[in-house]
Amino acid sequence: MTTAKRDTYTPETLLSVAVQVFNERGYDGTSMEHLSKAAGISKSSIYHHVSGKEELLRRAVSRALDGLFGILDEEHARGGRASDRLEYVVRRMVEVLIAELPYVTLLLRVRGNTDTERWALERRRDFDHRVAELLKAAAADGDIRGDVEVRLATRLVFGMINSIAEWYRPDGRGMNEREVADAVTQLVFGGLRRAS
């Protein structure tokens, strides 16, 4: 027996259901029918909150992007030597990724089939660019190695950070966000090799 749940959703709580479904089925593979089933409310109830699934996508990736861009406005990202600011940003990226895991996961899977997806990709590129500029400035200061090309280094560091979304599960049994952020910062800046 299925009983329709009374619609006690807010745009915010509906969003968290939608993001889960998008991450499981892929955005393209998700219909309003799927969202309605997962939320336990009718499609027209969903349309009461949002104009459609693309609006849910926009809200979800906005949350991830706001979290990431917010880092750049934080005090330690704005003042001081470029290398210290870069280290701060790398650490905070890991923390934001873990704190907003489903939203960042969705952002990382966006492919560019709709206007919203293309907009999200553009914003991601802006963010990558801002971090690359910081890396460039740190290299110009002589604090960061100059033998790895800036764009490639940025891609590799983002690759390491973003890969956390593939395996991190906030189940309380594993590492917390601080431990993961410490490890990433140590590896990215110090490398594996023990200084001799």
Place this chain on the structure above:
Amino acid sequence: MTTAKRDTYTPETLLSVAVQVFNERGYDGTSMEHLSKAAGISKSSIYHHVSGKEELLRRAVSRALDGLFGILDEEHARGGRASDRLEYVVRRMVEVLIAELPYVTLLLRVRGNTDTERWALERRRDFDHRVAELLKAAAADGDIRGDVEVRLATRLVFGMINSIAEWYRPDGRGMNEREVADAVTQLVFGGLRRAS
């Protein structure tokens, strides 16, 4: 006008078409119909070469796995200090990923819905485990930092390497596999920070 292509495929050339379709549509989203269209031959011609799409998947991920496991049998991966062997393996992983890009990309996207996918995931875990053992031995030798937990360090290093599949395109305009392998090795072992 569509004319059916004469079947001049070998299992090998059919495989390269199939891998491309799997990577574009996802393995689950690919039907024999899609494969038949992409190859320009009938489904029965495909069945002449292989038992079905799962056999194509098995052959494709086997090629990636054979490439990766082959590294561990190479001379420099077998003799010498653990840290040198680890560095060699990391470099060769990047080279194999780029040399077998579509096959490794497919392997990295495998999700575990079929026996073949579960087998591939199991083999991937074996490989990860072999590299983690090397990292552990290098830490025991005192050559690798001991403050990042082995399993986490392995995951992060694999995350960096595997992310290359997301953006690397062998179009001749960008970096070649040696440049990317150099950069990864420098970052993973030396980190970004300039030794002072």
